[in-house]
Amino acid sequence: MTQTTIDLFAGAGGLTTGFHLAGFEPLCAIDINEKALRTYGHNYPNAKTIHRDIREVDPFELRIKLGIQPGQLTALIGGPPCQGFSRNIPADYRYLSDPRNQLYQTFLEFVRAFLPLYVVMENVPEILNAYGGAIRDQIIEQLERNNYKVTVASLNAAHYGVPQTRARAFFLASRVQSLQIPEPTHSGEIRSDYRTATSSQQLAFFSSTHSPIVTVRDAIGDLPPLNAGQVYDAENYSLPPLSPYQAMMRSGSTKLVNHVARALSPIQMSRACILSEGQDARDLPPELAPRKHYSGAYGRLYWDKPARTITRWVFHPGSGRFFHPTQNRTITIREAARLHAYPDWFHFLGSYTEMASQIGESVPPLLGKAIAASILQAHSEVTR
Numbered sequence: 001m002t003q004t005t006i007d008l009f010a011g012a013g014g015l016t017t018g019f020h021l022a023g024f025e026p027l028c029a030i031d032i033n034e035k036a037l038r039t040y041g042h043n044y045p046n047a048k049t050i051h052r053d054i055r056e057v058d059p060f061e062l063r064i065k066l067g068i069q070p071g072q073l074t075a076l077i078g079g080p081p082c083q084g085f086s087r088n089i090p091a092d093y094r095y096l097s098d099p100r101n102q103l104y105q106t107f108l109e110f111v112r113a114f115l116p117l118y119v120v121m122e123n124v125p126e127i128l129n130a131y132g133g134a135i136r137d138q139i140i141e142q143l144e145r146n147n148y149k150v151t152v153a154s155l156n157a158a159h160y161g162v163p164q165t166r167a168r169a170f171f172l173a174s175r176v177q178s179l180q181i182p183e184p185t186h187s188g189e190i191r192s193d194y195r196t197a198t199s200s201q202q203l204a205f206f207s208s209t210h211s212p213i214v215t216v217r218d219a220i221g222d223l224p225p226l227n228a229g230q231v232y233d234a235e236n237y238s239l240p241p242l243s244p245y246q247a248m249m250r251s252g253s254t255k256l257v258n259h260v261a262r263a264l265s266p267i268q269m270s271r272a273c274i275l276s277e278g279q280d281a282r283d284l285p286p287e288l289a290p291r292k293h294y295s296g297a298y299g300r301l302y303w304d305k306p307a308r309t310i311t312r313w314v315f316h317p318g319s320g321r322f323f324h325p326t327q328n329r330t331i332t333i334r335e336a337a338r339l340h341a342y343p344d345w346f347h348f349l350g351s352y353t354e355m356a357s358q359i360g361e362s363v364p365p366l367l368g369k370a371i372a373a374s375i376l377q378a379h380s381e382v383t384r
Contacts, residue, residue: 003376006030006066006114008054008078008107012039012358015077015122017346018368020044022376024075028066030054035350036358043346054106059113070115071175075375079122079363080104104135108142111173118375119143119173122363125154128169139171148173151181159184160370162341163214163245164307168363170371176382182370188213190306216325217303218243219338223256228272228329229263232256246338253344259334262315262352271298272317272328278302280321296321301331307339312360315352333359341366 003024007016010029020026026047031037034051041049048066050057063070080103104121111119121139128136140150150173157166160182172179187210224238235255241247264272271281271288280299281290290297299321301307313319314336322330331339333348333355341364348355 003074003379005075005077006073006110006116008076008110009080009103010040010049010078011036011362012348013043013346014340014342014362014365015079015120015368016040016044016047017342017365018363018370019075019077019372021343021365021369022372024372027068027073028062030057035354036361039347039349039355039358042349054103059110063113068114070113071117073114073116074379075118075120075372076111076114076116077120077122077368078107080107104139108139111143111148112146115146115175117175117379118179119148119171120371120375121171121173123169123171125167125169128152128154143171143173148175149178151179153181155181155367155370156190157341157364157367158188158190158213158306159186160364161186161211161214161245161366162306162339162364163216163219164310164339164341164364165190166309166364166367168367172371172374174375174378177378179378180374182374184210185370186211186213213306214245215304216301216307216339218245219249219307220331220335221303222246223259223332223335223338225327226259226261226329226332227327228261228269230261232259232332249338249341249344251343251345256334256344258337258348258355259332260352261329261332264317264329268298268317269328272323275300275323277325281318290318293318294320299323301325310336310340310360312357314360315356336360340364 004027005016005019005024006027007029010016010031011033016026016029026044028048029040030050032053037049037051107121143150150171152171154167154169157164190213222239222242224232226232237256241250271284274288275283277300281293281297296308297320298317300323301321303325308321311320314322315330317323317330324331336356336359340359348358
């Protein structure tokens with residue numbers, strides 16, 4: 001029997017892709033971002049896409065239109081926009097009245113309408129402690145009121161084969177039995193800042209039974225070199241895959257797309273030309289150093305470590321460690337997608353900044369796949 005998903009706040013489809021890789025069939029996706037939904041529809045043409053403010057969608061009417069009975073949907077998945085909780089927003093502005101902080105209630109209305117067997121709600125880790133844990137407790141209470149057993153976890157994508165140290169919070173709910181947190185598949189050192197982290201800040205996790213953490217080299221070392229502002233239009237891969245991760249990313253793909261590098265301003269290029277692998281704004285001479293900057297700003301990626309969190313600002317070197325390890329440019333859209341664990345067959349549509357947002361605002365597919373696999377395992381145990 002085919003297992004099905006509906007993705008709320010779907011964006012380009014990172015979580016959908018993870019579930020698809022695990023064997024789920026996407027039925028429907030809702031998002032207010034038309035450009036992101038175009039990308040979603042391009043990659044999942046058989047799924048219904050709804051471009052609307054989700055607060056204007058009646059979940060009961062949608063269920064009837066889709067011909068789904070309560071309890072028939074396998075999994076309702078999605079991540080309500082999280083900017084209101086994010087650590088990137090100053091604390092004084094993280095008001096409970098921020099409408100972005102209320103969209104989880106809309107998500108829960110869809111849960112009540114569809115009563116899916118499983119629910120996966122994703123968000124930033126800060127949601128777990130926001131307002132003294134009030135949001136977390138409300139979500140758990142409302143899910144339990146609808147007879148769900150709830151598991152809450154904060155997971156790091158690097159532990160599931162993603163070459164990026166992205167941490168995300170998940171509410172995993174089941175109407176049949178408690179879901180287990182997916183077992184990590186990769187282990188190793190994933191410090192947030194390799195140059196300055198203290199021992200208490202290290203996110204180290206080692207196991208002889210796990211694969212090593214996937215690195216930037218593992219992820220993008222096979223992609224053709226480019227100059228800033230250049231578009232790779234040959235489409236064919238110039239090298240064979242050089243790592244198991246690259247071979248996995250290429251599976252199902254016959255050509256290389258979205259390998260496009262954004263142009264740099266003169267000052268950005270001057271900074272790039274003086275920095276070596278792993279260096280950042282702190283290593284610039286005074287005449288090139290920015291007056292104010294984020295940690296890791298103008299940083300070059302390390303070849304043999306995972307990337308830090310890929311954000312929607314991946315095209316701007318002043319917003320993080322987004323310079324290529326050795327080439328004088330920021331990473332391309334395809335390189336960002338590789339670091340986010342999107343397979344090469346997944347094509348992004350839109351302008352450079354729109355595609356960057358679609359990647360940075362999504363769940364890494366391999367992290368979603370790990371969660372989907374844990375659901376399938378639980379489902380097989382109750383249906384055998």
